[in-house]
Amino acid sequence: MDAHRPLRAPRPSTAARSTALLVAVLALTACSASTSASDSPAESRTGPDAHGIDGGGAAEVAAPARALVIAGHDGSATLLDLETQERTTLAEARDDLVSIQSDGRLLYLAHGAGDRTSVEVIDTARWTVPHGDHSHSFRGEPRALGALDGDGLPRITAGEQRGALRFDGELLLLGHDALGDGLDAAPRAGIDAAGPVVPFVGHLLVPSGGTEIQVADEDGVPVPGSGIPCTVPTDADITRVGVVFSCAEGAVLFVREVGGAVAGESIPYPEGAVPTAQLHGRTDRPDLAGVAADGAWLLDVRQRTWTLLASDVTLVRATAVGDDDSRTIAIDVDGRIRIIGADGALLARTEPLVAASLRDASSRDRVQLIVDGQFAYVSDPTAGVVHELDHLDDLRVSRTFTDLDPWFVQLVG
Numbered sequence: 469m470d471a472h473r474p475l476r477a478p479r480p481s482t483a484a485r486s487t488a489l490l491v492a493v494l495a496l497t498a499c500s501a502s503t504s505a506s507d508s509p510a511e512s513r514t515g516p517d518a519h520g521i522d523g524g525g526a527a528e529v530a531a532p533a534r535a536l537v538i539a540g541h542d543g544s545a546t547l548l549d550l551e552t553q554e555r556t557t558l559a560e561a562r563d564d565l566v567s568i569q570s571d572g573r574l575l576y577l578a579h580g581a582g583d584r585t586s587v588e589v590i591d592t593a594r595w596t597v598p599h600g601d602h603s604h605s606f607r608g609e610p611r612a613l614g615a616l617d618g619d620g621l622p623r624i625t626a627g628e629q630r631g632a633l634r635f636d637g638e639l640l641l642l643g644h645d646a647l648g649d650g651l652d653a654a655p656r657a658g659i660d661a662a663g664p665v666v667p668f669v670g671h672l673l674v675p676s677g678g679t680e681i682q683v684a685d686e687d688g689v690p691v692p693g694s695g696i697p698c699t700v701p702t703d704a705d706i707t708r709v710g711v712v713f714s715c716a717e718g719a720v721l722f723v724r725e726v727g728g729a730v731a732g733e734s735i736p737y738p739e740g741a742v743p744t745a746q747l748h749g750r751t752d753r754p755d756l757a758g759v760a761a762d763g764a765w766l767l768d769v770r771q772r773t774w775t776l777l778a779s780d781v782t783l784v785r786a787t788a789v790g791d792d793d794s795r796t797i798a799i800d801v802d803g804r805i806r807i808i809g810a811d812g813a814l815l816a817r818t819e820p821l822v823a824a825s826l827r828d829a830s831s832r833d834r835v836q837l838i839v840d841g842q843f844a845y846v847s848d849p850t851a852g853v854v855h856e857l858d859h860l861d862d863l864r865v866s867r868t869f870t871d872l873d874p875w876f877v878q879l880v881g
Contacts, residue, residue: 526608533607534881539568540873568876569624571631589613594881614651627667659688663701675701696732703746709769753790777812785837816862825850847874
């Protein structure tokens, strides 16, 4: 059998695809006064548009300018335009690399020796701002912004067009709309945290003591009585509903209430459930998924419900598509990519695609799964490639990008 030929499942009807296209067109035309009909960076605005969104000199484009940031274990980084397949070098190799992280727009390359770390910040200049029932997308020229220094290994989290860069005992907030002021202008707060810190609605969500998540102001001062129990917080995701933390006992959700207040609530696992370490989902969608002991967990954040998607094969990655069918994309231990329905049914499956990378201990943790509205991107470090699979067409491998060192992969735009 062809290694790229999937197990077929019913394809969406032509009418369904046409309806989705019409919805997308209507969403764009709703903002026609402020959205360029061209996707050329030459038509840039230097100030806010009619909705108060500042592109900072980048062009507002008609659709997300999607690209992959692909970085090697040596710290070199490349921007791969998914429309033209043009490659742009973002960073050259260095031998003192500590980590590579991103907040969905900015790329953070940490270098250092001993306890001191210098974080090189690069603006990919491609991003999308959700705006109610539609969004605004921008594209500019990538640029190096400089470096930020601190103690210890840095940790990056994303939050509402801001990146939170945390060193030991210190947090820096990099607002995407304030990049023109330079990195030195980034607000700093003294803060100790036991997990990811997320900027949200003018506040900070701070794991405290490994036992709860607190709401704090942007100076790191906790709001009295705001703590929500959360044991060993390991991950945080921003969804269309709010911010979700993964905890040993389930999830903690923070939402914005009328008037701008932040409220938190627990979403406990069903009794006896084995927790997942991480939850993943498509950007600005309401579902998250994570690997379970015998399948995958699907969290419907709107409904505050967990569903166990049982699998006859161990899964090693799982990401929620967050569409109307509540589908989940997963990678199994044999290297096959799968589409799983909300009822646990197997809707499509490839032949082993990344089996060699999963067998190799040095590359196993570097196999990454990223999902957008149509495609899943799967990195294969052993082969030096990234596969693009069309999950609207039964996981057909639409493209394979070669001659890469995909130690780190991030979708931007």
